[in-house]
Amino acid sequence: MFRYTNILFLLIIPFLSKGQGGHEDPDIDFELLKVNSAPSFIILGVEPENIQRPNSPRKFVASIQNAVVNGKIVPNVAIETTPYYWKKPTDSIRFSGREFYNNSGFLNTISKTLSLSLSTSETDSVIFGTLKSGTGMGFGLRFLLVDGKMNPLLSDWSKAIIIREYYEHLDMTSRGISDISRYSSILLIETENFKNNYFDKLEYNFFSKANFNRIINQELNNLLTFLNLPSSNNVDAIESFLQASADNAKNNQAKYLDALNSEYEFPLAKQGFILEMVFGNALLFQENKFNQVAHAKGAIWLTPSYSWNLSKHKSRDISLIELMGVLRYTYNNQKDSVDISDYFDIGLKGQYTSNNLTFALEGIYRYASKVPDDIDKNYTYRLVTSLNYKINSLVTFNFNFGTSFNGNTTTYTDAKELFAIGGLNFGIFNRTGSESPEISY
Amino acid sequence: MANQNPIYIDQRADNEEFVIPSEFKEVMIFLTIKVEILKGGWKYASGHNVYLNRKDIYMNRSPEPEDLKLNYAKNLDGLYLDLRSHISRFRDGSDDDIPAKVEYELIFEAGDTLIDSFSRISAENNPTDFNSYVLFKCQ
Structure with a gap:
């Protein structure tokens, strides 16, 4: 039952726009560049609901074995595990101070944070070009190179x-x-x-x-x-x-x-400079046959981030500046038309957050190794500023301004759209539950 | 008469007698502490000070002692067990900053046989303490 209602309206419709007739509008924003789930899930384009998290070598092997039945790969498998904790299983609700603090050295950081993921999914021709349908398998790993400092x-x-x-x-x-x-x-x-x-x-x-x-x-x-x-x-x-x-x-x-x-939703999260490396790769077992495996696509991410907490010590006021970056190289099977190009993306986002105000500036630059004949440039970009101001507990003002590009890899375009969108969110009733729906636009 | 729950929350514990049935005189007595956090989105940090007649018998403080040897029941007669457990809670994705309540359980066993177990649930103050001061009787 809704206990919170938003009324939305646009203050300004996009005031300058050079349409890209016939093109879809799947903007790639900074959040989409980030690695928000296991890399094997991202590269395969799946969002599994049931993820197996084996915490011992035996369970990990068993999970892998269960992914193959009668010599065929089972679809909808999702496995994610951190080998460091195979030896030291920890209760997920207990804060392990020793693990948290005794983390010295580059290799130690990598070994402690290395996580492996594997997923499978039935495929369709949109994702994997002219390759025959079958079962896709994504595998990935991620680890921190620099893990920041404690709060x-x-x-x-x-x-x-x-x-x-x-x-x-x-x-x-x-x-x-x-x-x-x-x-x-x-x-x-x-x-x-x-x-x-x-x-x-x-x-x-x-x-x-x-x-x-x-x-x-x-x-x-x-x-x-x-x-x-x-x-x-x-x-x-x-x-x-x-x-x-x-x-x-x-x-x-x-x-x-x-x-x-x-002050913090995750006060035990490390702060300061954090650098993560992520790798994901997808294979396609055409017609579910092991001997018809083909590489589909892969990606490497490098994600630096830095945060400054400007809040007065021991104060309840929030004042936080965050800088985030993403470097991503995506390589595709071009021979089988999984995509026409490989891509290199750089994304940067700076955000200031206080109790009432969130101000962000983000930019994305994309370089494509090949572009369609009717496209002049091998690069495009997006620049957007956004402002979110909470006027009171019921009313929030939003404003976005910038230029964007159509990031769809098969309808590659130049950066030509300029837009400005503003709006107000009204809460009619007091918000009393965290499950209240958010309506975005 | 049944043993009384010796656990005090966020206050200094008064002396409570804990009677070990005489049938266990020659049996080793073990202490186990369990902590359960009663709301998702929170983690806890715990430290357990366990002193038997002023001697620290659990210097590690954490995690929760499990089957911690106290002594043979006959040797525990007349000794004081001073227990002070401190539980801090940290948000781990919780929507609000109201700390999760904590359930704390004390278990006394003679060998594999349960003698008594006691539990209490904390309020939402953070940190929260569970204190016990037990005088063992075994006759």
Whole structure:
């Protein structure tokens, strides 16, 4: 049942347009260039609903075996797996601090993030040119070359955990002791114990040994200062100090968690510069015969991205600048008319996001190795700016301006269309559920 | 009399007696902790401080201890088990930033035999703590 309704209207119809009669209008925008699912699915043009995710070599082999029945490849198979976790199966709902933090080195980054995918699908002539129909098989891999840095708020959260663990360790190793001199000496002994033995035990310690010791020494100074006060000469007072210090660290934990969860949908995602390499290839088993396999198409992506969070630290205000890029080389079986050309695409997108405003500028450049005779240039491009402003909780203003091209590979054109489109979204009723439909135009 | 649920949420635990039936006197007692997050789109980070008579018996803190050896029941008589579990939640695609509630379960077993299990569900505050302070009795 709809609980949210949009009323849309166009403010400005495209004001300058040189039509491309007879051409379809399948604009390639930046989002389409991005690798939004497993590369084998993309290259085969499928969006599988049931994806097998084997988490051991045995299950992976079993999945592959199940894709072949009676010597024929079964269509609608979709498999995606990350071999790194075959050895270390992790619960998907548990945040593994060690896996997250202990990620040093280029090769380690690749091996940890390498994911393999495989998919099959019945084919049609549109996708695979003059090749005989049969079963298409896509396979792909993707991995990060540079995996970014953790959110700095996670460091603050980690520090709060270390401090809390320290005071709780002191409290738990001294609980029930009533002799003040014994109590005090235990605190000092256990401080050394904590520094020496807990550095690599705490899963969510994201600090070096030197910084870990610095944090503990700072807290030890606070403790010693307290112990030198005349009022601290009884067990109850010291116990209260330990508990108050642990509670204070817990409050800090809560503060950073609140900031992380309110600012980010995925606060555990790495930030800064990230570089991903993706490869996908599609084969066609014509008439479902292994000996009639033909290469259909393939693609290589390189996707750099960088993000700056400009929000004031611990603030609920969102202020984020993101730069994203895509370099894609697509190679096609031209002999069998899967496509007339190979393509090289470069896409760049910059986006500023705040609580009410999203402003984006994106550009795409495409180079084709061959073009139809009636086309002059081997390149075309698209440049678009878009603005989305939330006037209030019910009304949003949208505006797009730019030039676009028809990206359909068989109706290749120059960049000649200029457009400007604006609109308002009205919410009639309060939006009360995340399942409320979004209407886009 | 049945053992009382010793789990306190977000407050210091009071001392609760935990009686181990005498038939298990010569049997090893094990502790298991289970954590379940009750809403999709969230991940959790956990740390479990397990101290038996002021001695840390689970220095790793995480993941949840499973079949952690405590001692033979006869040796546990009169000892205190101080348990403090801290659970932080992180959004993992959730539409909102209201943290998922957490179900926490404590299981005591003598060998393969269940003695008692207790559970509690947290509120939505983040982090949330599950604390227990148990005095073992086995006579």
